[in-house]
Amino acid sequence: MSLAAIIFSILTIISSLGVIGCANPLNSALCLVLTLFFVAAHYAMMGAHFVAAIQVLVYAGAIMVLVIFVIMLLGLERDESSSDFKKPRNVLTAAVIGLFIGMLIVAVQSGVAGAPVDGLADASIVNDGGGHAIGQVLFTRYVLPFEITGMLLLAAIIGAVYIAHEQRKPLAEGRGLKAVRNRE
């Protein structure tokens, strides 16, 4: 890895720590936007400029705007209790995750060391930034998954509209509802 890649990796890790560490959901969302930009920078440094552009447009542009929109709509930016790491159960969880990281690192060490670089595809395909070649492969070899993805997005849109639009009576009195009642 080059020096720039290492620096961007550290920045990626720090901003993703912000996602899980921030008490305010809005701050978490902004940290996630930052993380997505850093990931896009990694893509650009790997030579996949097209994927980097898509990452910024789709993820940071569309998906995160939707998330932030919902946070502002529900008024959650005033909440200050997303997670606390003090509880013993959460300390245990963090320890298990540490073990998980260790296992993944061992897997990477034992797996990649002997992996050969085979010359099946020509290097020029990947090295031109990818837009032309990706389009060609996407609409020939992967045309069926591409169409199925379109159906998936249609189903997701219909499902989201149905779930969010339907008016129901409240199922039960959650803590938030009780808090509102008590305030009144």
Add this chain to the structure above:
Amino acid sequence: MGAVTGYLYLSALLFSLGVLGVLVGRNTIVILMCVELMLNAVNIAFEALSVHFQTLDGQIAVFFVMSVAAAEVAVGLAIVITLFRNYLSVETHDAVTLRG
């Protein structure tokens, strides 16, 4: 350290942070965002290996993961809005209707 190894380490770390966020977080929107973090970690691994082996399959996989993530966020946020409408809260410990 080769380039691909470094990126796989980064991917493993990001994925683990996403899992930690899902397990520890109490706000459902933050949990959704941590799922996005995990998907991004997998995308980094796909991209690094795609460049390493000089094939385009990994980059195609990144596209599909991105579109599935978009669908997942749309449905997930709709569920969060319904949750908020029913409980006036999006914290996981407030949605306890199914608790025995």
